[in-house]
Amino acid sequence: MTKYDLDDSGVVVIVGSGAGGGTLAHELVKRGVEVVLLEAGKHLTADDFVNDEWAGYEMLSWLDKRTASGTWRAAKDHPTAPSWSCQVVGGTTTHWSACCYRFIEDEFRAKTLYGEIPGTSLIDWPFTVADIAPYYELAEAKMGVTRTNGLPGLPANNNFKVMYAGGSKLGYNVSTGRHAINSIPYDGRPATIQDGFTITGDKTGARWSTLAVEIPRALATGKLELRPQSRVTFIEHDAAGKASAVVYVDAAGVTHRQKARAVVLAGNCIETSRLLLHSKSGRFTDGLANGYGHVGRHYLRHIIQTVWSIFDKPVYMHRGEIMGGMIDDFVRHDPARGFAGGYYIEMNSMGLPTTAAFLDPGWWGRDFVSVIEQYRNMAGIFMSGEDMPQPGNRVTLGDELDAFGVPVANLHYDDHPNDLKLRVHGYKTLSAIHAAAGAKRSIEAPSYPASHNLGSNRMAAKAEDGVLDGNGRAWEVPNLFIADGSTFSTGGACNPTLTIVALAIRQAEFMAGRMAAGEL
Amino acid sequence: MTETPMPTAYKDPKLPPPVELPEGPDWVGVLKVFDAHVAETLVVAARTLYPHQDLPERVYRRTVVAFDGLAAKMPAVAQGFAEFVDLVDGAMPVPFRELSESYRVNGLKAIEGTAAFRLVQRTTVRFLYDDIEVWQAFGYEGASAHLGGYVDRGFNDLDWLPEPPPGI
Numbered sequence: 001m002t003k004y005d006l007d008d009s010g011v012v013v014i015v016g017s018g019a020g021g022g023t024l025a026h027e028l029v030k031r032g033v034e035v036v037l038l039e040a041g042k043h044l045t046a047d048d049f050v051n052d053e054w055a056g057y058e059m060l061s062w063l064d065k066r067t068a069s070g071t072w073r074a075a076k077d078h079p080t081a082p083s084w085s086c087q088v089v090g091g092t093t094t095h096w097s098a099c100c101y102r103f104i105e106d107e108f109r110a111k112t113l114y115g116e117i118p119g120t121s122l123i124d125w126p127f128t129v130a131d132i133a134p135y136y137e138l139a140e141a142k143m144g145v146t147r148t149n150g151l152p153g154l155p156a157n158n159n160f161k162v163m164y165a166g167g168s169k170l171g172y173n174v175s176t177g178r179h180a181i182n183s184i185p186y187d188g189r190p191a192t193i194q195d196g197f198t199i200t201g202d203k204t205g206a207r208w209s210t211l212a213v214e215i216p217r218a219l220a221t222g223k224l225e226l227r228p229q230s231r232v233t234f235i236e237h238d239a240a241g242k243a244s245a246v247v248y249v250d251a252a253g254v255t256h257r258q259k260a261r262a263v264v265l266a267g268n269c270i271e272t273s274r275l276l277l278h279s280k281s282g283r284f285t286d287g288l289a290n291g292y293g294h295v296g297r298h299y300l301r302h303i304i305q306t307v308w309s310i311f312d313k314p315v316y317m318h319r320g321e322i323m324g325g326m327i328d329d330f331v332r333h334d335p336a337r338g339f340a341g342g343y344y345i346e347m348n349s350m351g352l353p354t355t356a357a358f359l360d361p362g363w364w365g366r367d368f369v370s371v372i373e374q375y376r377n378m379a380g381i382f383m384s385g386e387d388m389p390q391p392g393n394r395v396t397l398g399d400e401l402d403a404f405g406v407p408v409a410n411l412h413y414d415d416h417p418n419d420l421k422l423r424v425h426g427y428k429t430l431s432a433i434h435a436a437a438g439a440k441r442s443i444e445a446p447s448y449p450a451s452h453n454l455g456s457n458r459m460a461a462k463a464e465d466g467v468l469d470g471n472g473r474a475w476e477v478p479n480l481f482i483a484d485g486s487t488f489s490t491g492g493a494c495n496p497t498l499t500i501v502a503l504a505i506r507q508a509e510f511m512a513g514r515m516a517a518g519e520l
Numbered sequence: 521m522t523e524t525p526m527p528t529a530y531k532d533p534k535l536p537p538p539v540e541l542p543e544g545p546d547w548v549g550v551l552k553v554f555d556a557h558v559a560e561t562l563v564v565a566a567r568t569l570y571p572h573q574d575l576p577e578r579v580y581r582r583t584v585v586a587f588d589g590l591a592a593k594m595p596a597v598a599q600g601f602a603e604f605v606d607l608v609d610g611a612m613p614v615p616f617r618e619l620s621e622s623y624r625v626n627g628l629k630a631i632e633g634t635a636a637f638r639l640v641q642r643t644t645v646r647f648l649y650d651d652i653e654v655w656q657a658f659g660y661e662g663a664s665a666h667l668g669g670y671v672d673r674g675f676n677d678l679d680w681l682p683e684p685p686p687g688i
């Protein structure tokens with residue numbers, strides 16, 4: 001096991017081992033860079049995982065309290081847990097359902113394409129699709145994304161048959177989509193056994209995660225030291241304004257200070273913004289890298305919602321991979337629809353415990369009972385669409401402190417009129433697809449806690465418009481980087497993780513290049 | 521409810537089996553915090569919130585045993601359950617658990633905005649639908665990896681809609 005000294009200022013310190021941080025660690029050590037990876041959660045193995053929705057949730061999730069405000073449903077339904085991610089080695093890749101779509105060209109130039117939309121803070125990305133395309137290819141190969149590199153798609157399951165019947169009747173382009181889940185054995189990992197429990201950890205390793213793939217391979221290089229149960233509480237800088245050390249608390253409650261050559265934050269949006277806001281100093285009075293006040297702002301969480309429908313006959317939607325279906329007819333921006341941006345239609349399934357919990361939190365009585373009793377005849381269809389960046393939708397620090405003395409984060413989100421138009425359009429489309437397949441009744445479930453957390457430390461072509469440059473490097477702190485979804489300039493419509501991974505590979509190349517040139 | 525029999529539900533073998541409760545009123549003997557009145561009131565509340573005709577009393581009781589477990593760990597939660605019982609009992613000249621259904625439903629509607637109601641309603645959903653007997657009743661099969669997943673156990677056995685083309 002490689003160990004680095006706390007005073008070793010030659011190491012790159014990465015905070016968070018999920019999609020962004022876990023991938024970046026591997027990509028850096030492959031290039032010979034010495035890395036310390038600090039992760040708040042435990043290092044679990046496939047054997048620890050259980051096929052059980054609530055037990056898995058409690059084992060993997062980030063359960064520390066947050067608060068919520070604004071018009072979004074999460075503030076009402078999930079006031080102390082408005083956002084959903086994990087606290088474990090591998091981060092939320094231990095839990096995700098592995099839909100892997102690329103941003104399309106237009107989504108990198110949202111401002112140019114959509115024009116002025118009152119109330120929004122849209123910008124274009126500081127690079128184009130051509131710049132990221134090679135990294136998408138590397139990411140797809142690394143993750144074994146179906147329908148790339150000659151890998152077959154996931155086979156149709158029961159829930160997909162419902163989606164296919166309705167979608168094809170309405171003339172839509174329906175497929176099982178693309179996933180970082182093995183349809184056949186690939187890269188030393190087996191094909192899926194269709195257990196339906198990717199969200200509680202994945203016991204076989206058929207699905208890509210940084211826990212199963214990136215971290216063990218990074219450790220094998222001898223260049224990585226992984227420190228689980230290490231909660232980062234503060235980022236320090238030196239007299240020149242460069243990040244110099246990371247303060248963290250270990251499992252025994254002991255505080256340490258790890259020196260660093262460069263620091264990369266990959267704590268998943270809210271935690272990364274929270275750390276920056278909390279890391280105040282005489283030089284950075286409003287938080288690290290926050291001279292223009294963008295840290296925590298422009299928070300995005302996608303227009304995510306599910307329609308659950310009841311059919312005459314059994315579906316058993318819980319059998320098999322949970323999101324194996326996709327319709328791309330609504331992805332492109334089409335002003336004729338009356339709103340900006342697009343959405344992906346995907347599949348969703350949940351077991352009885354979480355279907356009951358998320359169908360419509362707060363709903364009780366005989367009507368609810370009549371629906372949930374028909375669980376086995378239920379099918380689920382889902383969408384992920386683009387929401388509009390607004391400066392007031394943001395992560396801020398409250399007065400209450402957590403167990404580590406860091407202020408609890410508040411997440412404020414007001415729905416923009418464009419978001420609401422897209423939501424209505426989406427619900428109608430989802431319900432129409434199920435109706436065409438013979439649904440007796442459809443329930444428009446509200447969003448569950450935010451699972452796609454993006455934008456709150458965004459990249460921009462100019463320091464005045466965002467926290468980071470196009471390499472995910474803080475404009476104001478030249479050796480501070482961010483590698484999670486908070487870097488997104490705008491949200492696009494699709495699930496974000498493929499893009500997070502592609503950006504991490506690109507960032508590793510950039511960082512290693514600067515280091516080799518003696519500039520980092 | 522339906523013609524075809526329900527498939528067997530499984531709990532993950534690493535997790536503890538459901539608690540065994542005596543069938544009679546002495547089931548309350550397993551409780552750590554609640555007295556019999558609080559416990560029976562919460563059972564009636566859980567059934568009023570989620571009145572599944574065919575579910576036996578013991579699943580609602582197990583739900584309340586889970587409430588009791590939380591209450592034993594968190595004094596604030598214990599307080600919330602106690603407040604709930606006071607609220608619903610105080611609304612009518614008859615204790616909540618002895619009210620007829622319409623009065624129980626109206627009583628709950630009247631307190632929907634309170635933290636105590638929210639606690640009871642959310643916690644009922646959390647534990648009632650996590651009970652393997654409820655899974656079995658509504659056709660949710662639960663854990664599957666220990667049986668090899670569903671790849672050979674019906675993940676694509678739906679036969680009442682047209683079969684999608686292979687490789688779609």
Ligand SMILES: Cc1cc2nc3c(=O)[nH]c(=O)nc-3n(C[C@H](O)[C@H](O)[C@H](O)COP(=O)(O)OP(=O)(O)OC[C@H]3O[C@@H](n4cnc5c(N)ncnc54)[C@H](O)[C@@H]3O)c2cc1C
Nearest residue numbers: 016018020040087091092097098099232267268484495497
């Ligand atoms: C239910 C669900 C389903 C999903 N399905 C999909 C999908 O199908 N497709 C898709 O693209 N995306 C999906 N996602 C989203 C996906 O999981 C995230 O986009 C992705 O994991 C984010 O990567 P990240 O690196 O930003 O953060 P994470 O993967 O969440 O990793 C962050 C890590 O940082 C650690 N950390 C945070 N703060 C600290 C600190 N202070 N000190 C030390 N460590 C810290 C955390 O413990 C965590 O391990 C899903 C998410 C959920 C919740």
